[in-house]
Amino acid sequence: MAKVAVSDRLLQVFKQLSSHYGLQQWWPGETPFEVMVGAVLTQNTAWTNVERAINQLKQADALDAESIHSMPQESLAELIRPSGYFNIKAGRLRAFCEWYLEQGGFDVLKYWQTEKLRSSLLGIHGVGPETADDIMLYAFNRPVFVVDAYTRRLFHRLGLTGFNSDYETMRNFFESNLEMDTKLFNEFHALIVIHAKDVCRKKPLCDQCALHHFCQWQP
DNA sequence: ACCCAGGGTCATA
DNA sequence: TATGACCATGGG
Secondary structure, eight states, X not given: OHXXXXXXXXXXXXXXHHHHHOOOOOOOOSSHHHHHHHHHHTTXXXXXXXXXXXXXXXXXXXXXXXXXXXXXXHHHHHHTGGGSOHHHHHHHHHHHHHHHHHHTOHHHHTTSOHHHHHHHHHTSTTOOHHHHHHHHHHTSOOOOOOOOHHHHHHHHHTTSSOSSOOHHHHHHHHHHHSOOOHXXXXXXXXXXXXHHHHSOSSSOSOTTSTTTTTOOOOO
16 A cells, blocks of 8 residues: 555654654743744744744743733834844734633643644734644644645655645645654654754755655755 | 745735 | 745854
8 A cells, every 4th residue: 555655654764863863852942832932933033043032031031921912012022033023023922922811821722622722823813834733733742743844845855745735735644644643743843853954955865864765856 | 145044924916 | 826025133
């Protein structure tokens, strides 16, 4: 069966990455709320910049939904300035915190059904599919496979997926060919990001790459 | 000086 | 549905 072959191949890729880079223990962040804020701030932005922004929020004693929501948006923008797009993201963080407070916070949201939680997140202005899935997986520990630009590029080069497939098509591909295992999805996405940072940014998979055995991509 | 980063929204055709 | 413009800082 082709489906079995695809599943085996995905697991092979995971094991190869896992043995090469080791356990990642994502997401960086001390609390679920910090993870959620980080997920919004890291949109199209280097993580080092996000860390500065989060540190500024901590330093201002403002890394909580009440503080962020009650603060003037201009002040919020100033605090998160290092993460880039600060005016846009200030509005998004504010919208997110409004939703978060309205629903009753983490202690309420953590009991929601996965599909309800995901679609509710997608209803927030500024939360798209990847940000929602980061939050689902890394803040709420739900078995959701996160698809980002690295995922597209890597598995396209490995000859397993198209590059411009719809987000839900990509997510369905992984979720239907892997066990719905939160820990597996957690590590897999983290490893994909680490691998992308390590080598192979714009270059093809190459000799130094942990996955060059599998690569079918031709420049 | 240029490229791009752990995206998403909005306007147009 | 499918592009393109826009948002903006900081590191390589």
